[in-house]
Amino acid sequence: MFRVTIRGKFKGLDDAGRAAVLAAAGAGYTEAGTFTHDASVSVFTFRCQVPLDGDDDDADVGALAAMEALEAYGLPHEILKVAVTDMRDIRIRRKQG
Numbered sequence: 001m002f003r004v005t006i007r008g009k010f011k012g013l014d015d016a017g018r019a020a021v022l023a024a025a026g027a028g029y030t031e032a033g034t035f036t037h038d039a040s041v042s043v044f045t046f047r048c049q050v051p052l053d054g055d056d057d058d059a060d061v062g063a064l065a066a067m068e069a070l071e072a073y074g075l076p077h078e079i080l081k082v083a084v085t086d087m088r089d090i091r092i093r094r095k096q097g
Contacts, residue, residue: 001049001050001051001052001086001087001088002049002050002052002059002061002062002063002065002066002084002085002086002087003029003047003048003049003050003084003085003087004047004048004049004050004062004063004065004066004082004083004084004085005045005046005047005082005083005085006045006046006047006048006066006067006070006079006081006082006083007043007044007045007046007079007080007081007082008043008044008046008077008078008079008080008081009042009043009044009077009078009080010041010042010043010044010075010076010077011076011077011078012076013041013042013075013076017074017075017076018041020073020074020075021035021037021041021044021073021075022041024073025037026047027047028047029047029048029049030047030048030049031048031049031050031051031069032048032069032072033046033047033048033066033069033070033073034046034047034048035047044077046066046069046070048065048066048069048070050062050065050066052088059084059086062084062086063082063084066082066084067079067082
């Protein structure tokens with residue numbers, strides 16, 4: 001599973017777009033994606049969870065899938081930064097003792 005974080009800014013967001021962002025607000029990672037944003041809803045962070053398909057371990061595939069999820073909202077935006085985390089690489093340290 002990939003967790004993808006996209007940072008960007010909206011370009012000419014109308015009232016309907018603003019309402020769509022507010023409806024999809026949240027801090028968690030989901031397959032549809034969630035937004036966090038500033039008070040003016042001009043800059044955003046989009047968080048998307050992308051399941052792995054078979055043996056696919058290419059982070060670019062995760063990034064593209066997250067960008068497609070962002071595009072599905074149909075909101076005018078500019079992407080500033082994309083970060084991909086492969087959850088298989090995350091190791092949990094357990095306390096000893």
